[in-house]
Amino acid sequence: MEAKTHTQQDQMRRGQHAMWSSVAAGWAEHADYADARGAETTARMLELAALQPGERVLELACGPGGLGLAAAGHVGPNGQVVLSDVAPEMTAIAAERAAAAGVENVSTAVLDLEDIDQPDGLYDAVLCREGFMFALDPEHAARELSRVLRHGGRAVLAVWGPRERNPWLGLVFDAVSAQTGAVIPPPGVPGPFAQSDARRLQSLLSDAGFDHVGVTEQPAPLHARSFDEWWSRTTALAGPMANILAAMPAEAVDGIRARLIESTREYETPAGLQIPGVTLIASAR
Secondary structure, eight states: OHHHHHHHHHHHHHHHHHHHHHTHHHHHHTHHHHHHHTHHHHHHHHHHHTOOTTOEEEEESOTTOHHHHHHHHHHOTTSEEEEEESOHHHHHHHHHHHHHHTOOSEEEEEOBTTBOOSOTTOEEEEEEESOGGGOSSHHHHHHHHHHHEEEEEEEEEEEEOOGGGOHHHHHHHHHHHHHHOOOSSOTTSOOTTTTOOHHHHHHHHHHTTOOSOEEEEEEOOEEESSHHHHHHHHHHHSHHHHHHHHTSOHHHHHHHHHHHHHHTGGGEETTEEEEOOEEEEEEEO
């Protein structure tokens, strides 16, 4: 039974990797928007990480690399930031953005946060913005974070808070479920809200050997000038959802859009849609 479980996890993991590769183009297109949307979360994460000149930093699940590129300025020319992701397409985007910005103290690596192919105790800090919640084995992933940190090293993670407090994405899941009759995300598959329980997240890190573990909330509202702008960005960046929608017939997608036009009316303002959101930021040593 155990071997079968490992086989199933390996299959799911390969599927995850392929999924993130397939949506990389959407992340490239909306990379600047993703950085702007996450600017306050990034600032808080870097504050908690307390990076110093000359330190070595690992960003996991980097996507287009916005958090790591911001961290590069804190560690200075004698420091190093490794931008890593399971999808080589994502690390290529991050490398292109670093080159375009003239950031020279970064490198890229294809790494899985559940199996970090790096030596023990190599890094002063590990950062992960909105990626840890997709871990199939979060307990093992937390131990991997601890393993690659030096003694006294810092880990800072951001994950989405509860689904009901993030209607900017929760409403999409609800509409797809209503249209298809399927549970989104499917049972057993970690989705964006898989680590939305602050107490569980704190225990997860403590059990992995971290000390001084803290979890705080960070408001992360979404602003879009129109419904269409919100729809195009959200469906491009919500990895699993992008592939689900792409596989649907046009009439089904139209039905989902119609449901969402109605459900987002309460968030309409003269400036466009203003939809609440909450991120949990965990820090530990």
